[in-house]
Amino acid sequence: GNSVTQMEGPVTLSEEAFLTINCTYTATGYPSLFWYVQYPGEGLQLLLKATKADDKGSNKGFEATYRKETTSFHLEKGSVQVSDSAVYFCALSVFAGANSKLTFGKGITLSVRP
């Protein structure tokens, strides 16, 4: 089956620190990979995605590269801000027939202190 494994949290960083959140996956078929973010009091939002090997998704200073050889999609940001404090979910989708349901990791809480 399909599964996503995220590093254990929570993560606390100082503003302007470098961020890496690890994500690995197993999938039957060829998945698309996603990072979703949930800010306090808000719904899940797509942060970035990549649909094939070696693609790099990027948004709001965050980046993640689809690595097929290591089955990974690690999220990075060079300089985090307090406003990046949120819960981050790695997810995959394998298009199977007419269904593109998402499989999520457990999520990791990021807190950025001033």
Added chain:
Amino acid sequence: GAGVSQSPRYKVAKRGQDVALRCDPISGHVSLFWYQQALGQGPEFLTYFQNEAQLDKSGLPSDRFFAERPEGSVSTLKIQRTQQEDSAVYLCASSLLTGNEQYFGPGTRLTVT
């Protein structure tokens, strides 16, 4: 424009009661998904509709869970004879077409006492 809306936002039910959770997808979105998110976990897939057709219900945890989308727009997730383990946030997502980006609603937090 309007996003995905869900109601109620919070629901407290006594064990054994039936509940109905509503999802209003983005207008014109063909695909609709329900997910269940337990505390401290990622969302887990429950069921999927394409228009009014329920094409996948493999994630529904028991026959107490039932979902419908009779006119291909609004969807309702019904849970009969609620149990404590049903306590979770229920998320609805819609996408324009299969395989497109899914847009999530704010969720309904169900607490069964």
